Amino acid sequence: MLHLKPGIFTLPTELLYHIVDELTTTELKNLRFACSQLNNTLESLLFSQITLDTNHPQMVQDLALNHTRIGNYVRCLHIPSLALETDTERVFTRHLVPALSSLKSLTSINWTVTETDSHWAIEQVITHLSPLPTLFNLNLYLKGLWIQPIPLPFHRICQFKHLRSCAIQVDDNRLLLLIAEGLFDANKFHIESLKLDGGFDSFTDPERYMTNDTDLAMLFNSTNDKFCNLGLGCVHPMPMAPRLKELSLSQFPLRHSPSILSQLGSLKALHLDRCIPYDFWKMCVEAGIQLMEITVDHVDESFLDYLESYQGLERITVAFNGIQIRGSVHELNAERFWGTCVPRHSRTIREVSVQPKNKGRWCFSNENVESFRMCGLVEELAVGIDVDEKDDIILLLQVADSYKKLKSLTVLLKGRGLPWDFIRCEQARTEFHGAIANHRHWNHSAYEVTVLTRSEQNRRASFRRSSVVKC
The missing domain is CATH 1.20.1280 (Monooxygenase)
Known part of the structure; x- marks a missing residue:
């Protein structure tokens, strides 16, 4: 020992x-x-994090029979499956309820649900864990396509009434509002972070998203009659100011609505992925909403108008994965972004990540270097570099050296587009690594530098999209 x-x-x-x-x-x-x-x-x-599912009945049995002190330690519970198997069903059904009851200090649930899961087991999880006053975070992933559009046990979803953070991801977009309405309505006066993924199928069917039934306004308009008028113990709190500070949306249409404005008064961080903006940014300008953190994958004039309407932005990420616009307009938007929008927030901005699809004016260059020099508080920087402009990497390193608080610099290699990029990016990375090593040898820079090719950037983007819901 x-x-x-x-x-x-x-x-x-x-x-x-x-x-x-x-x-x-x-x-x-x-x-x-x-x-x-x-x-x-x-x-x-x-044992602060444990997994509870039908494939591991021993954990359920140990919790139920109090063989260990595990129940006192568990803070995060991961539930990957509640589909009852023949060989474990007897043990699981016997011990599930006392096992759940032993988790007195639970703060977070990371829960994946499929249509094959036991409705009885789903209901037991909701019934026995939702009353916990310490349970502040729920990450819910409804996996696969459901034959039944309304999974019966989730009529009780609004029993979770202490949530400060909630993430909902669905593969079947019919389910999103059904689940989100109940959870949001029961927690809307104290929830601070809300993530929703799965509002519509894709951009390939314009008629689908133009008439989509999962508009954000519908969620905020909801009074949750579908759930809370069923005698399930859902009591609406007294009216209070909304506390929603962070909102993350994937595949959502965003339209002007008074009901949306009523919930965004405290919003400080907004993350949009494959969303249809409509007149959303115009609404934010009119309402005086001043975000400190923004992530978008689509830039149009209304978004640029919004950035120019105030000062105080601290973090911005632009990753072009969503709706694409004409090349000439795209380039003009880049000029305006670097020329007027970024300088508007130069005294506060700490993280900048702009990820163009190909080379062009969205990349770092001699044309926009002055805007970068103005942002002296930057701590993390990720920008595109034209693979054919080796001098630009030296210029970028000189700017980075002027940032006293810089921790990391990520260089995204950009070329003309597929299929030329892969070979040229590999060549450029070798060239750039040599230039970077030589510069850092003489300047003794302390910040970390990473150079990514297109394939590496794609892998990172794919990983981020697959990790929307996590404990």
Whole structure:
């Protein structure tokens, strides 16, 4: 048995937790059995996150029979499946309710639901976990296409009434409003972060999204009669000012609506992915909404008007993955973005990430370098570089050196477009790495530099989209 010097236990608890939090699960298990003095601390960390599903009935049984102290430690619960298997159904149905009841300090649920899941098990999760006053975060993923548009147990979804953060992702867009309405209405006066993914199928069917039934206004208009008039214990709180600070939307049409404005008074961060903007930005200008953090994949004149309407933006990400506009307009928008919009926020902006599809005026160049020089507080910077403009990388490094607080610089290599980019980007990366190494050798820069080719950028973007819901 390993014995540690007493000095380690004189460290502040927060620091001790931070040290062991750097260990992998396997390392935690090994150290827990090797060092009796650290056992209690490590045990609480090891079991702060657990997985509960029908494929692992032993965990359910241990929780139910109180064989361990696991129930006291669990903060994040991951539920990947509630489909009852023949060989585990008896154990699972016998022990699920007492197992759920043992989770007294749960703060977060990461839950994947499919149509094959047991409706009984779904209802038990809702019934026994929703009353917990410590449960502040719910990440819900409804996976696959559902034959039944209304999964019956989710009529009780509004019983989760203490949420401060909620993420809902669906593959079947008929389900989004059905679930989101109940959760949002029950929590709208204290929820601070809301993420919704799956409003419509794709941009390939314009008639579908023009007449889409998952408009954001419908969510905020809802009084949740579908759920809370069923005698399920959903009591509306007294009217209060909305507290929604962060809103993330994927595949949503955004139209002007008084009901939307009524919920965005405290909004500070907005993340849009494959959304139809309509007149949304004009509405934000008229309402005086001043965001501190923005992520978009589509830039039009109304968005640029919005950026020019105020000062105080701290973080902006532009990743062109959504609706595309004509090339000439696209380039003119780039000139305006770098020429007037970014300087408008130069005194506050700390993170800038602009990810063009191909080379052009959205990339860093000598034409927009002055706008970058004005932003002296930048801590993280990601910009495109024309693969044929080697001098631009030196110019970018000179600008980066002037940022006293810069932590990371990401260079996105951009060419004419597929299929030429892959080979040329690989060649350019070798050239740029040499230029970067030489520059940093003489200037002793402390910030991290990463150079990404198109294929690497695509992999990162794909990973981000697949990680919308996580614990």
